[in-house]
Amino acid sequence: MFITGDHSIGRSDQRAGAVTHRGISVGDGAWIGAGVIVLPGIRIGSGCIIGAGAVVTADCLPDGVYAGIPARKLRDLKPSAR
Template identity: 50%
Template sequence: MEIGEDTFVNYECWFNTAGKITIGRMCNIAYKVTFITSTHEIADRVRRAGKPISEEITVGDGTWIGANVTILPGVNIGSGVIIAAGSVVVHDCEDNSIYAGNPAKLIKKL
């Protein structure tokens, strides 16, 4: 896990480090943000959660992630992004944009 210079991480954040997590410089990570880097392959009907896999999460410089956001494996969040509180990020996020919802969707380009 790497956290860039001048980045603020608030209370009760959770970092699943099965895969690498990289957070850029001058970011703000709000209360109770969850970074999930692991999941499972889909298996047969006897046990659907198959072989464990992990994927990296990357957060670009200057990004602001709101309270209670969940970021799923393999997501790349660009620089200067805002993720609204309570969002679930399942896909990559473009630089200088606002995302919100479950799943998080592009709301506005900044």
């Protein structure tokens, strides 16, 4: 699930404040597992693997394995010859 919209906390009479939208970028060759949630403005680097069910709250560097809630880097992968 790619979530690109967000809103600020508004006044007590209208808690959902101003809406903002930020794109998500996914690099070439990235693998995003089932049920992953990616929050607004995130960049997932080329060759990344995002484990099933992860919640991605920060950018993911290229060629890394990320998993968990929030997603954390578990290990580096060998980059491909480009």
